[in-house]
Amino acid sequence: MSNIRLGILGATGVVGSEMMNIIQEKDIKFKSIKLLASEKSAGQVVRYNNEDIIIEEVTKKSFNDIDILLVAVSSSISKKFTPIAVEKGVTVIDNSSAYRLDDNVPLVVPEVNSEDIDNHSGIISNPNCSTIIAVTALNKLNEYAEIERMIVSTYQAVSGAGAKGLEELKDQVNKLENNEEIKSEAFQYQIAYNLIPHIGPFNEVGYSEEEMKLQNEGRKIFHKPNLKVNCTCVRVPVYRSHSESITIETKKDLTVEKAREILSKSPGVKLVDDPSNSKYPMPLDTSNQDLIFVGRVRKDISSEDNKSLTLWCCGDQIRKGAATNAVQILEKVIEKKAYRN
Amino acid sequence: MSNIRLGILGATGVVGSEMMNIIQEKDIKFKSIKLLASEKSAGQVVRYNNEDIIIEEVTKKSFNDIDILLVAVSSSISKKFTPIAVEKGVTVIDNSSAYRLDDNVPLVVPEVNSEDIDNHSGIISNPNCSTIIAVTALNKLNEYAEIERMIVSTYQAVSGAGAKGLEELKDQVNKLENNEEIKSEAFQYQIAYNLIPHIGPFNEVGYSEEEMKLQNEGRKIFHKPNLKVNCTCVRVPVYRSHSESITIETKKDLTVEKAREILSKSPGVKLVDDPSNSKYPMPLDTSNQDLIFVGRVRKDISSEDNKSLTLWCCGDQIRKGAATNAVQILEKVIEKKAYRN
Numbered sequence: 001m002s003n004i005r006l007g008i009l010g011a012t013g014v015v016g017s018e019m020m021n022i023i024q025e026k027d028i029k030f031k032s033i034k035l036l037a038s039e040k041s042a043g044q045v046v047r048y049n050n051e052d053i054i055i056e057e058v059t060k061k062s063f064n065d066i067d068i069l070l071v072a073v074s075s076s077i078s079k080k081f082t083p084i085a086v087e088k089g090v091t092v093i094d095n096s097s098a099y100r101l102d103d104n105v106p107l108v109v110p111e112v113n114s115e116d117i118d119n120h121s122g123i124i125s126n127p128n129c130s131t132i133i134a135v136t137a138l139n140k141l142n143e144y145a146e147i148e149r150m151i152v153s154t155y156q157a158v159s160g161a162g163a164k165g166l167e168e169l170k171d172q173v174n175k176l177e178n179n180e181e182i183k184s185e186a187f188q189y190q191i192a193y194n195l196i197p198h199i200g201p202f203n204e205v206g207y208s209e210e211e212m213k214l215q216n217e218g219r220k221i222f223h224k225p226n227l228k229v230n231c232t233c234v235r236v237p238v239y240r241s242h243s244e245s246i247t248i249e250t251k252k253d254l255t256v257e258k259a260r261e262i263l264s265k266s267p268g269v270k271l272v273d274d275p276s277n278s279k280y281p282m283p284l285d286t287s288n289q290d291l292i293f294v295g296r297v298r299k300d301i302s303s304e305d306n307k308s309l310t311l312w313c314c315g316d317q318i319r320k321g322a323a324t325n326a327v328q329i330l331e332k333v334i335e336k337k338a339y340r341n
Numbered sequence: 342m343s344n345i346r347l348g349i350l351g352a353t354g355v356v357g358s359e360m361m362n363i364i365q366e367k368d369i370k371f372k373s374i375k376l377l378a379s380e381k382s383a384g385q386v387v388r389y390n391n392e393d394i395i396i397e398e399v400t401k402k403s404f405n406d407i408d409i410l411l412v413a414v415s416s417s418i419s420k421k422f423t424p425i426a427v428e429k430g431v432t433v434i435d436n437s438s439a440y441r442l443d444d445n446v447p448l449v450v451p452e453v454n455s456e457d458i459d460n461h462s463g464i465i466s467n468p469n470c471s472t473i474i475a476v477t478a479l480n481k482l483n484e485y486a487e488i489e490r491m492i493v494s495t496y497q498a499v500s501g502a503g504a505k506g507l508e509e510l511k512d513q514v515n516k517l518e519n520n521e522e523i524k525s526e527a528f529q530y531q532i533a534y535n536l537i538p539h540i541g542p543f544n545e546v547g548y549s550e551e552e553m554k555l556q557n558e559g560r561k562i563f564h565k566p567n568l569k570v571n572c573t574c575v576r577v578p579v580y581r582s583h584s585e586s587i588t589i590e591t592k593k594d595l596t597v598e599k600a601r602e603i604l605s606k607s608p609g610v611k612l613v614d615d616p617s618n619s620k621y622p623m624p625l626d627t628s629n630q631d632l633i634f635v636g637r638v639r640k641d642i643s644s645e646d647n648k649s650l651t652l653w654c655c656g657d658q659i660r661k662g663a664a665t666n667a668v669q670i671l672e673k674v675i676e677k678k679a680y681r682n
Contacts, residue, residue, distance in 0.1 A: 149643045153494035153586035155536055155575065173514060193580050194625040195496055197637055197653050202616040206597070206639035215642070228643035230651055232586040234496065237578050239534050245494035245573040245586075256547070275543040284535040296538055298547035301556070302490045302569035310571055312538050 002334060003031050005065055007090070009058055009081060010072035011035035012044060014162050015095055018323035019070055024049055026327065028334075036062050038077075063088045068339050070326055071095060086122035091339040093124050093329050095322055100125040100217055107220045110328040111268040112139045117329065117338050124329055127221060128213040129321030130154050130233065133242055135221050136292045136320065137313040140266040141259055142222060145250035145307075149228040152214060155236045155243040156199060157283060160317055161186045169237055187235060196235040208233055241283030242317040246310070253306040256299055263294050268320065273297050281314040289316060290324045343675060344372050346406055348431070350399055350422060351413035352376035353385060355503050356436055359664035360411055365390055367668065369675075377403050379418075404429045409680050411667055412436060427463035432680040434465050434670050436663055441466040441558055448561045451669040452609040453480045458670065458679050465670055468562060469554040470662030471495050471574065474583055476562050477633045477661065478654040481607040482600055483563060486591035486648075490569040493555060496577045496584040497540060498624060501658055502527045510578055528576060537576040549574055582624035583658040587651070594647040597640055604635050609661065614638050622655040629657060631665045 006023075010016040016037075035046060035055045042057035056062065063069065063085040071078050071094040078096040085092050099105040106116035107125045109132055117124060127135070138147060158165035164186040172182045172192035184190055188198055200209025215229035236243075263271045272281050273295035281293035292315040300308035315321055333339050347364075351357040357378075376387060376396045383398035397403065404410065404426040412419050412435040419437040426433050440446040447457035448466045450473055458465055468476070479488060499506035505527040513523045513533035525531055529539055541550025556570035577584075604612045613622050614636035622634035633656040641649035656662055674680050 151492050151588055151641075151643060153573075155496070155577070174518070177515070177518070188619050189623060190625060193578065194623055195577065195579060195584050195655075196623060197584075197586075197621050198616065198619060205642070206616055206637065207642065208616075230588060230641045230643035232494075232637065232651060232653060234584075234586070234653075236496070236536065237534065238536060243536050243538075243575075245538075245575070247492050247571060275539065275547055275549075278529050278539060280538050282530060282535055282537060284531060296547065296573065300492075300571045301546070301548065302492060302571035310573060312573060312575075314536075 002029060004067045004334065004339065005032045005034070006030040007034045007036060007063065007066035007069040008072065009036045009069060011046065011055055012037045012041040013072055014159060014318055015322045016072035018318050019072060019327055020046070020048060022319070022324055022327045028331065032065070034062070034066055060084050063090050066090050068093065068330060068333060070330065072323070082123060089340050091120070091122060091124070091333060093126060093326050093333070095126040095326050097128065097213070099123050100127065101220065107217060108329050109135050109221055109325060110332050111136055113221055113223070114332045117332055117336060120338065122340070124333070126322065126326045126329060127217045128210070129160060129317035130156065130210065130242055130244065131214050131217040131221070132321045132325050133292055133313060133315040133317065134214060134244055134246060135218055136268045136315070137294045137311070138246070138248065140262045141248065141250070141254065144258070144262055145252040145254035147227065147248050148251050149249040150218070150230070151247040152229065152231040153245045154231065154233045155238070156233060157238040157240050157242055157317060158191055158235065159240050160242065166239060169239065191235060191237050193237060197232065199233045199235055238283050240287040240316060240318065241314050242321060243281070243283055243312065243314040245312055247300050247308065249303070249308045251307070254309060255306055256297055256309065259297050259309055263297065268292060269294055271295065281312060283314050286314040287316050288319070290320050291315070292320060343370060345408045345675065345680065346373045346375070347371040348375045348377060348404065348407035348410040349413065350377045350410060352387065352396055353378045353382040354413055355500060355659055356663045357413035359659050360413060360668055361387070361389060363660070363665055363668045369672065373406070375403070375407055401425050404431050407431050409434065409671060409674060411671065423464060430681050432461070432463060432465070432674060434467060434667050434674070436467040436667050438469065438554070440464050441468065442561065448558060449670050450476050450562055450666060451673050452477055454562055454564070455673045458673055458677060461679065463681070465674070467663065467667045467670060468558045469551070470501060470658035471497065471551065471583055471585065472555050472558040472562070473662045473666050474633055474654060474656040474658065475555060475585055475587060476559055477609045477656070478635045478652070479587070479589065481603045482589065482591070482595065485599070485603055486593040486595035488568065488589050489592050490590040491559070491571070492588045493570065493572040494586045495572065495574045496579070497574060498579040498581050498583055498658060499532055499576065500581050501583065507580060510580065532576060532578050534578060538573065540574045540576055579624045581628040581657060581659065582655050583662060584622070584624055584653065584655040586653055588641050588649065590644070590649045592648070595650060596647055597638055597650065600638050600650055604638065609633055610635055612636065622653060624655050627655040627657055629660070631657070631661050633661060
C-alpha cells in the first residue's frame with residue numbers, strides 16, 4: 001500500500017465512477033480515498049473494495065488530507081476548486097479542459113509523453129477524448145515518419161456528453177417506438193437515428209470547440225507546434241466508443257506494411273486490420289476496455305507519394321479517452337514520485 | 342400525355358417504388374406503364390394514379406411494348422435483362438452498377454452532365470448514391486475552381502442496403518430493448534448503436550467497392566480522369582439519408598465566401614450553413630425530399646493556401662441518390678427525345 005491519500009472530485013459522474021472502477025481493477029492501493037461531489041450528490045454511498053464510502057460535498061476545506069486529486073467535473077467547477085487544492089499542496093490530475101493549454105500544465109497521454117509529467121507545477125491535464133484516441137493510435141507512426149498534416153472526421157458516441165447523453169438516446173428510441181413526442185436537451189436536436197455535426201460552440205471561422213481541441217491539444221502532446229489538423233466532429237447514435245476516420249501526411253515515407261508493423265507494436269493500440277475477413281475496429285467491440293483499435297490501414301490513393309495513409313480507429317472514450325488515461329497518469333505520478341506530499 | 346410506354350423493372354423494391362412516387366409527384370404522364378419484378382413479387386397490385394396495376398414477372402418477352410425502362414434491381418439481374426431490352430430497342434435507365442463504367446454508357450447526374458445523355462447507345466446509368474450526393478454538392482465549386490483532390494468520410498444510412506437494411510435496424514433496436522438475441526443478415530455485424538466501415542467487398546489495396554465508386558464514378562461524371570479521391574465509407578444507424586464529410590483541394594483559389602455564394606445558387610443544392618445558430622445539414626432534415634443540403638463550409642485549416650475547403654452534406658440517398666436522379670434522367674431523355682421508339 002502506498003502512503004498516498006487520494007481524492008476524486010466528481011466521483012458520481014460517468015468519468016469519476018469509471019475512474020474508481022479502473023483503480024479497483026488495477027488494484028492500486030491508497031492510504032485513504034476521499035470522494036467529493038456537488039451538494040446534490042453528497043451523502044450517497046459508494047461501494048469501493050468491499051467498503052462503503054460516503055460522498056462528501058466539495059468545499060474549500062476538502063483538500064487538507066489529500067495528496068493527489070483526480071478531477072472529473074466541468075471546466076468551470078475545476079477552475080473553482082483546482083487552484084485551492086494546488087494551493088494546499090495537492091497534485092491535481094484534471095480531466096476538464098480548464099488548464100489543458102496552459103504553458104505550465106503538462107497535457108499527458110502516458111504512452112506518448114509521460115516525461116512531461118516531470119515538469120508539472122501542481123496540475124497535470126488529461127486531454128480531450130477524441131484527442132487521446134487519435135494521438136494514442138498515431139504516436140508511433142508519428143515517431144517513425146513525422147506526421148505533418150491530419151484530416152480527421154469523427155463519429156462520437158452519446159456518452160461523450162455524460163450520463164444525460166446516454167439517457168437521451170435511450171429515451172428518444174423508446175418514445176419514437178411508442179409514437180410519443182421526444183425532447184432534446186443533452187443535444188441540439190434528436191440524436192436517435194440522426195447525426196449532429198456540432199460538438200461545442202463554433203469559432204469565428206466555423207470550427208467547433210471539439211474540432212479545435214484535436215489541433216491544439218495534439219500539437220501540445222506531440223510537441224509539434226506546427227502540426228496541421230483539420231477535423232470534423234459529428235455526434236452519432238452510438239452509446240459508447242468514439243470512432244475516427246483519419247488521413248495523415250508524413251514528412252518521411254511510410255508504407256502500409258511498415259505502418260501495420262509499427263501499429264502492431266504500439267503501446268495502447270490493438271491492430272485489427274483484416275478487412276477481407278471482415279476484421280476492422282467497431283465501437284461495439286472497443287467499449288469497456290482500454291485499447292485503441294486501429295484498422296483499415298491503407299495508402300491514401302489521392303496522394304501520389306508514399307507519405308500519406310488513411311486509417312480507421314475506435315476507442316472507449318470514457319475509459320482510455322478519459323478515466324483510464326487519468327488513472328495511467330496517476331500511476332506515472334506515483335511511479336515517478338511526482339506528487340508533492 | 343407523351344406517347345411513351347414506360348417500364349419499371351424492380352417496381353416493388355425501395356428504389357423502384359420511390360421512382361413511382363416521384364413520377365406521380367412530378368405528374369409525368371405516359372401512354373402506358375408496365376411494372377416488372379421477380380416471380381416472387383409478380384401478381385402484387387400497386388396503386389398508381391388512382392389505378393390498380395398488377396406487377397408482372399419479368400421474362401425475356403417483357404420488353405416488346407416498352408420505350409423506356411427504369412431498372413432498379415441488382416447488378417446481376419440488370420446484366421441478365423438490360424441487354425435483352427436494349428436489343429428490342431428499349432432505352433434503359435439503369436440504377437445498378439452493372440454498366441456505370443462502360444465507355445459507351447453515359448453516367449449522368451442531370452445537374453452536372455445531362456449533355457452526356459446525347460451519346461447513349463441504349464443504356465444510361467444512374468450513379469451510386471454517395472457519388473450522386475457528393476457530385477451534386479460539389480459540381481459548381483468544381484466548375485469554378487477545378488477540384489483536384491477529395492478526401493471523404495461517409496456516414497451511410499441503413500436503407501442504402503434496401504428494405505432489409507431498414508428492417509434489420511428496427512428489428513435489432515426492438516430485440517435489444519427486450520433482451521432478445523439479434524440477427525445480422527443485411528449487414529456484417531450489429532448495426533444498432535454501432536458503426537461498420539465495410540460497404541461492399543474490399544479490393545487488394547484495402548478500399549471497399551463503395552469507396553472506389555466515388556473515385557471511379559466521380560471521374561467519369563466530372564470528365565476528370567485524374568481526379569484524386571480518397572474515401573472511407575461507414576454504415577451508421579440512421580434510417581435514411583447519407584451524410585458526407587468532404588475536404589476538397591482545388592486548382593484555383595476558392596474562398597469560403599465565394600464557395601457559399603456558389604453553393605447558394607447551385608442547382609439541386611440547398612445551402613444550410615449558419616452554425617452559430619445551429620443550422621447545418623442533418624440526415625433527419627434531408628429525408629423525403631430531393632435537395633442535397635450543404636453546410637459547415639470552412640477553410641481547411643490544415644492547408645496554408647486558399648485552395649482547400651471542408652464541408653458537410655446530407656441527402657436522401659433513396660430519392661436524389663437513386664430514384665429522383667433516375668427520374669430526372671428520364672425527364673431529360675424525354676425532353677431531348679433521346680429514346681429510341
